[in-house]
Amino acid sequence: MQWNSFSDFIHMGGYGLYVWGSFGICALAMIIEPLILQSRNQKIRRQVKRQGGQP
Amino acid sequence: MNLSVSNLSCQRGERLLFENISFELNPHQWCHVTGENGAGKTSLLRLCAGLTNPLSGLIKWGGIPLKEDTDRFHQDTLYLGHANALKEELSPLENLQLMSQLDGSPATEEAILTVLDRWGLLGREELPVRVLSAGQRRRVLLSRLTLKPCPLWILDEPFNALDRRAIQTLYELFNQHLEQGGLLLITSHQAIEMTDGMSVNL
Amino acid sequence: MNLSVSNLSCQRGERLLFENISFELNPHQWCHVTGENGAGKTSLLRLCAGLTNPLSGLIKWGGIPLKEDTDRFHQDTLYLGHANALKEELSPLENLQLMSQLDGSPATEEAILTVLDRWGLLGREELPVRVLSAGQRRRVLLSRLTLKPCPLWILDEPFNALDRRAIQTLYELFNQHLEQGGLLLITSHQAIEMTDGMSVNL
Amino acid sequence: MNWFKYASPASFYPLAGKLIPYFAAITVVLLAIGLWISFFVAPTDFQQGEGYRIIFVHVPASWMSMFIYCVMAFWSALGLIFNTRLSGMMTQALAPTGALFAFLSLVTGSLWGKPMWGTWWVWDARLTSQLILFFLYLGYLALTSAIDDSRRRDKAGAILSLVGVVNVPIIYFSVIWWNTLHQGASVSMTKAPTMAHTMLMGMLIMALAFWGYTIAMGLKRVRCIILEREMSSEWIKKNAVE
Amino acid sequence: MNLFTTVFIMVRRDLILALRHKSELLTALFFFVIVVNLLPLGVGPDPKLLSKIAPGVLWIGALLATLLGLPRLFAHDYQDGSLEQLSLSPHSFTLIVLGKIMAHWLVAGLPVVLITPFLGIQFNLSGPIIAVMMATLLLGTPVLSLIGSIGAALTLGVRGGGVLLSLLILPLYIPVLIFGAGAAEAYRSGLDMSGYFWLLAALDILALFFAPWVSAVALKVALE
Amino acid sequence: MNLFTTVFIMVRRDLILALRHKSELLTALFFFVIVVNLLPLGVGPDPKLLSKIAPGVLWIGALLATLLGLPRLFAHDYQDGSLEQLSLSPHSFTLIVLGKIMAHWLVAGLPVVLITPFLGIQFNLSGPIIAVMMATLLLGTPVLSLIGSIGAALTLGVRGGGVLLSLLILPLYIPVLIFGAGAAEAYRSGLDMSGYFWLLAALDILALFFAPWVSAVALKVALE
Numbered sequence A: 001m002q003w004n005s006f007s008d009f010i011h012m013g014g015y016g017l018y019v020w021g022s023f024g025i026c027a028l029a030m031i032i033e034p035l036i037l038q039s040r041n042q043k044i045r046r047q048v049k050r051q052g053g054q055p
Numbered sequence B, C: 001m002n003l004s005v006s007n008l009s010c011q012r013g014e015r016l017l018f019e020n021i022s023f024e025l026n027p028h029q030w031c032h033v034t035g036e037n038g039a040g041k042t043s044l045l046r047l048c049a050g051l052t053n054p055l056s057g058l059i060k061w062g063g064i065p066l067k068e069d070t071d072r073f074h075q076d077t078l079y080l081g082h083a084n085a086l087k088e089e090l091s092p093l094e095n096l097q098l099m100s101q102l103d104g105s106p107a108t109e110e111a112i113l114t115v116l117d118r119w120g121l122l123g124r125e126e127l128p129v130r131v132l133s134a135g136q137r138r139r140v141l142l143s144r145l146t147l148k149p150c151p152l153w154i155l156d157e158p159f160n161a162l163d164r165r166a167i168q169t170l171y172e173l174f175n176q177h178l179e180q181g182g183l184l185l186i187t188s189h190q191a192i193e194m195t196d197g198m199s200v201n202l
Numbered sequence D: 001m002n003w004f005k006y007a008s009p010a011s012f013y014p015l016a017g018k019l020i021p022y023f024a025a026i027t028v029v030l031l032a033i034g035l036w037i038s039f040f041v042a043p044t045d046f047q048q049g050e051g052y053r054i055i056f057v058h059v060p061a062s063w064m065s066m067f068i069y070c071v072m073a074f075w076s077a078l079g080l081i082f083n084t085r086l087s088g089m090m091t092q093a094l095a096p097t098g099a100l101f102a103f104l105s106l107v108t109g110s111l112w113g114k115p116m117w118g119t120w121w122v123w124d125a126r127l128t129s130q131l132i133l134f135f136l137y138l139g140y141l142a143l144t145s146a147i148d149d150s151r152r153r154d155k156a157g158a159i160l161s162l163v164g165v166v167n168v169p170i171i172y173f174s175v176i177w178w179n180t181l182h183q184g185a186s187v188s189m190t191k192a193p194t195m196a197h198t199m200l201m202g203m204l205i206m207a208l209a210f211w212g213y214t215i216a217m218g219l220k221r222v223r224c225i226i227l228e229r230e231m232s233s234e235w236i237k238k239n240a241v242e
Numbered sequence E, F: 001m002n003l004f005t006t007v008f009i010m011v012r013r014d015l016i017l018a019l020r021h022k023s024e025l026l027t028a029l030f031f032f033v034i035v036v037n038l039l040p041l042g043v044g045p046d047p048k049l050l051s052k053i054a055p056g057v058l059w060i061g062a063l064l065a066t067l068l069g070l071p072r073l074f075a076h077d078y079q080d081g082s083l084e085q086l087s088l089s090p091h092s093f094t095l096i097v098l099g100k101i102m103a104h105w106l107v108a109g110l111p112v113v114l115i116t117p118f119l120g121i122q123f124n125l126s127g128p129i130i131a132v133m134m135a136t137l138l139l140g141t142p143v144l145s146l147i148g149s150i151g152a153a154l155t156l157g158v159r160g161g162g163v164l165l166s167l168l169i170l171p172l173y174i175p176v177l178i179f180g181a182g183a184a185e186a187y188r189s190g191l192d193m194s195g196y197f198w199l200l201a202a203l204d205i206l207a208l209f210f211a212p213w214v215s216a217v218a219l220k221v222a223l224e
């Protein structure tokens, strides 16, 4: 374990912005993509129900 | 308001298509322009719609030469030609919405749906025009007859590609329009099953 | 050689246009495909011309399924659709010259001029197609009927935009073609004034 | 086992539905382990300090972006040869995720480059070819989204991705030659000198996590596509939307 | 008819048409991006060289991206007969044309302005120069669309129109290019660059007043 | 049907169409000339700089000139129904497509090769480099037309086709650009450049065998 404190962890030896930026954007992408897919799925399901009568 | 055409001549390229055509069209009247293929019917209609300029002669709408009050004339006429003027990527509904706005008489969605229903296009109102059949496109175009209220209709072969039922619908519209004091200038190679028309032969 | 269609179904987008259509067309026979606008006539003709693939069913020409001997089938058929397939910038003469070469039966200039004469286009053979009238373009297209000798004609609304005289010429060609053992598959919203045809209603 | 049975959307749809939770679970577990290694096990690099930790997302994302393109080409070939409908849907289901990884590779790479090289971007061979790969993805996405007839979309997409995959190696090598000839770039990518064991481990685990993620997303998206396309067919009306 | 209504209806109509497939908006942009990115592949990766020629290249890219969409500006409407119908509409035809031009700029010009920072970074341009580039592009691209519309109208329905159009229009674009790239150059040399901005603004106003009207006249001729 | 007859008939047909208005042939050329000439206006008149970047810029110009004509390659025939008729012709469709591609190269690619010496002189390139440029362009431009035809076929009838086409095709053009511009650069640095020629020739052969066939398949899909 190389971190003495939490702020050390955030600071990342001066590279905080870049490291957290990278991990952050990856995390963001990997959260948003499933959400978009989920809403697409729900939309299409509603459509199927509407036109198919009973699900 | 009447349309009067006097001594009209038209030249395309080197060819003189017709000379000294004169006629007058009054409210409640319709006129059938006849002639062989290439006689100049389309050319005459485009002249009357103000799209091209004649070699000589004068066209007046309500007594005023066309070029002198184009705004009112455009308000008062509807010209439908050989081309459908539909956007292939838009649905019939969207096409008619945009067109009615540009025609200066925005129509509500219900109004348009009612018209589309009359033309048997309900259920197709959301499809892109690109996938419609030749006759269905023509029907979309003809829907404009109902959506733009105006006295003078100039129609170039409106029956093309239409089936029996659509032609019937069109006749109903014609009769209604004439009764209400409209004028109708039309070309068609098929006989027109209406009475009391005048005819101009090129 | 005969054209046999068995259990043909066609789907466009989400819509099933027709199901289990079967018919057989033999030499000297003609068949009128009828139906409302959007019934699927054009779609059926395109299937029979080998332009699209059916959802299910089989089309055979001379007993052989279309896809198995496309070369011979293309040699044996002429399909004329809604579109004119003319190059706007070329003259009727040039258009027909190029087309006859691509059809595999190059025609001489005289041969083409004779045909154009028959269609009343003499004097227009050097104009670019762009300036021709709607009916004249259609006439140029129909000239191919005489220039490509082949047994199966598939014609989608050939009467569109034609005047009386041109329609008469077309009937003459039809009769001649059928007498010589040809086959004719045709759609038209106008009644066809020939006897002994079969008809397929969609 | 009859593989062709699953080539039909109707039988693949429920199978995909069953598989998704497993892959999702695997992804979450591996991500947790991978992140733990990246931040708490892997030591500080003596040259790059803590900045190098970007490698744990950058490299897996780069790998995935290249790999997914190959998988897409594989499905495309399958689709063109056997004429199965599922193949086209699989290709289209994978493409957005592939594009996303290509994008992430570019962004994390630039975020790495700024502290290391002092610039967001250099015209290095690897960076350039990655950018081109991203363009290829965009081309695929643009083409498929512009065609709305599904049969045509499948075939056009398949042709494009195969043409692309033939070109990817050509592009890759041409870019390398281009870059070595000119010798213009002042910096070249510093290969991590001796890749420490733990670092490799962390990268591999993160890569596996991305794998799981890709499969889960692919399956999820393919289910959406199947539903959209077969909306009016009988089997969907009967049982798909419980 | 109200002035703004007409323009608004047309802008809306053309945007709807352009956005029918979202890819269309993005592709105009990506053409710009790709063309600009081709340059290093052609001339080599030397960063000094690249950052020197970057402003000029960005401007040429913007020129070409605008140009690429121009043939479509009126051609589709002409072919399917819509343009004829537009000319028969009771709305002023000049305003209709203006609406079409504005829609073209929104689809082809504006995205180019907005993406510039990213390309600037690729070419190692400094922040202030990027800002100057964006400002000049924002002022200059409307002129490109406006002048371009005249060319598009003149070549309508003429065979080979697309290429002929480039031939007519590119020479007219040269002043915009010179002022636009000149501003960035002036900034780099520490010279005063406000002159360039005024010139671009003057071109904007001039083009806004005349281009739609000239285009409308040319279109009426094409329709005869 | 005979292989050469088919190709010959198609090449002849498309050339007749292209030459109907002589301007069309000239404009493709002039687009190239103008784009290349815009560069000095954008990046400034420094002759050293210009002659350094000239080969790359000439190549990019050639790329764009080829690209400009591509949307028209099949689009006109598609719209007026001719393409449908061509696919129904008893001639081999792949050969018909090959004929169209060759005609495109004759109109768009060949003139670019032939005008290169004049542009080279403008940029102060030496005789031998100009010769190298011409040789690589002669080898490379057919590849551009061939690969481009695939893109043209795929985007046929698709909305926004023209720009979409650029997006699909420009990345695929990159190897040609690199080898082509690379050869001139190698010559200048005194390196061996035969490798580049072989690579271009290999691309030529590869594309000649596959591109017409792939395009024909894509066209059949588009026609369905």
Ligand code: HEM
Binding pocket: D055, D058, D059, D062, D063, D105, D106, D107, D108, D109, D110, D112, D113, D114, D116, D126, D127, D128, D130, D131, D189, D190, D191, D192
């Ligand atoms: C936009 C910028 C960048 C892109 C597109 C990019 C792309 C890639 C790709 C595609 C790989 C995988 C290659 C392979 O495994 O063969 C990779 C690996 C790697 N990248 Fe980057 N990179 C970028 C920036 C950087 C920067 C700035 C650094 C470090 C200073 C870096 C360091 C590495 C390292 C160390 C590897 C692993 C090498 C290996 O596994 O052999 N990259 N990058």
Ligand SMILES: Nc1ncnc2c1ncn2[C@@H]1O[C@H](COP(=O)(O)OP(=O)(O)OP(=O)(O)O)[C@@H](O)[C@H]1O
Binding pocket: B124, B127, B131, B132, B133, B134, B135, B136, B161, C012, C013, C014, C015, C017, C035, C036, C037, C038, C039, C040, C041, C042, C043, C044
């Ligand atoms: N993607 C699609 N989704 C739904 N319906 C479609 C789709 N594509 C085509 N159609 C429908 O298929 C039919 C095509 O018919 P086709 O062109 O064969 O008609 P037709 O009988 O020739 O009509 P006409 O007499 O008007 O020429 C139309 O009704 C059209 O609405």
Ligand SMILES: Nc1ncnc2c1ncn2[C@@H]1O[C@H](COP(=O)(O)OP(=O)(O)OP(=O)(O)O)[C@@H](O)[C@H]1O
Binding pocket: B012, B013, B014, B015, B017, B035, B036, B037, B038, B039, B040, B041, B042, B043, B044, C124, C127, C131, C132, C133, C134, C135, C136, C161
């Ligand atoms: N530049 C030109 N040179 C010579 N003749 C021309 C030129 N432009 C047009 N024409 C002729 O003018 C006529 C145009 O006729 P128009 O389109 O008005 O005919 P139409 O009566 O509508 O025919 P259709 O019934 O076929 O629609 C055609 O005969 C055409 O050949």
Ligand SMILES: [Mg+2]
Binding pocket: B041, B042, B043, B156, C133, C134, C135
């Ligand atoms: Mg007419």
Ligand SMILES: [Mg+2]
Binding pocket: B133, B134, B135, C041, C042, C043, C156
């Ligand atoms: Mg039909």
